[in-house]
Amino acid sequence: MPVTPFRFGPGLALKGAAAPVFSWTAFAVATVLIDCESLYYLIRQEYPVHRFLHSLVGASLVGLIAAAACHAFLRVLSVRAPQLLAPDGSASAAVRGERAGLGALLGGLAGGLSHPILDGIMHPDVRPFMPWSDRNPFLGLVSETVLHLTCVVAALIGVAGLAFWRAATRGALPERGS
Numbered sequence: 485m486p487v488t489p490f491r492f493g494p495g496l497a498l499k500g501a502a503a504p505v506f507s508w509t510a511f512a513v514a515t516v517l518i519d520c521e522s523l524y525y526l527i528r529q530e531y532p533v534h535r536f537l538h539s540l541v542g543a544s545l546v547g548l549i550a551a552a553a554c555h556a557f558l559r560v561l562s563v564r565a566p567q568l569l570a571p572d573g574s575a576s577a578a579v580r581g582e583r584a585g586l587g588a589l590l591g592g593l594a595g596g597l598s599h600p601i602l603d604g605i606m607h608p609d610v611r612p613f614m615p616w617s618d619r620n621p622f623l624g625l626v627s628e629t630v631l632h633l634t635c636v637v638a639a640l641i642g643v644a645g646l647a648f649w650r651a652a653t654r655g656a657l658p659e660r661g662s
């Protein structure tokens with residue numbers, strides 16, 4: 485799945501479930517970075533196109549790098565341009581999750597670890613347990629249609645979850661003020 489929007493659905497579901505402690509940005513950055521590998525080998529027409537970064541070990545490392553990069557970037561942004569992250573002076577639950585170190589770590593790792601599994605379902609050249617094994621137990625676990633549909637449903641659940649967090653935060657504000 486070289487960088488398809490379906491990819492971001494599961495991340496959105498996790499963001500919707502745990503907005504204050506999960507960074508969707510780190511999830512998305514990890515996913516895109518990992519697919520740079522397959523894109524690189526596709527352009528060069530060298531096969532297999534899924535290699536070390538599409539293993540659980542390689543993808544976890546990319547996830548950690550994505551987490552560190554996103555965390556550093558958002559720290560700088562919250563110092564240099566705080567109004568961008570908290571326009572009315574207080575950050576929403578969703579923004580807090582993007583800014584937090586734990587959020588970046590969880591987002592980056594989830595983006596990394598889910599990648600070889602989701603790609604492994606569709607692509608026979610993915611070796612999730614490399615360098616120890618060439619087996620791909622995820623291959624064909626569900627059909628491509630079911631996989632894409634699940635990603636879309638996950639995205640919708642995530643959007644609903646984010647709406648819930650937004651409403652909950654707004655509902656809590658007047659109470660705090662009174």
Ligand SMILES: [Zn+2]
Nearest residue numbers: 485486519603
């Ligand atoms: Zn991929």
